[in-house]
Amino acid sequence: MEPGSIEAIRERVAAGLGCSIVPSMAVTAAHHRCGLEVQPLAPELSRTPGLVLRQDKPVGVGLRKVVEALEGLAQSRSGAPSGNSGR
Structure with missing residues (x-):
């Protein structure tokens, strides 16, 4: 179940x-x-959370801000740059 x-x-x-x-x-x-x-x-x-974005859809301003915030959080926790999501 x-x-x-x-x-x-x-x-x-x-x-x-x-x-x-x-x-x-x-x-x-x-x-x-x-x-x-x-x-x-x-x-x-x-x-470890992950973020998946469609390559064939544009990233709007709001979503870009969320992605940047998550990437900044990942960097601050690891001390290293996070991987580029291919945008």
Whole structure:
């Protein structure tokens, strides 16, 4: 099964239909933990976000600003220039 929302996942786990790994923010409120046993993961999981743009579509001003902000964030975290997205 592949439920489409965190709420659906929590409900199915609380009903005894399985277990799941969800972001901690999905179970921080006490009412979100009702019927669940919450265990932290050790070591913590992390992921690297990616950005995919179509080559055949022009990048508008708004999207360009978002891309530049993400590239700046990537550079500040790694200390190295990020790869060019081929625009």
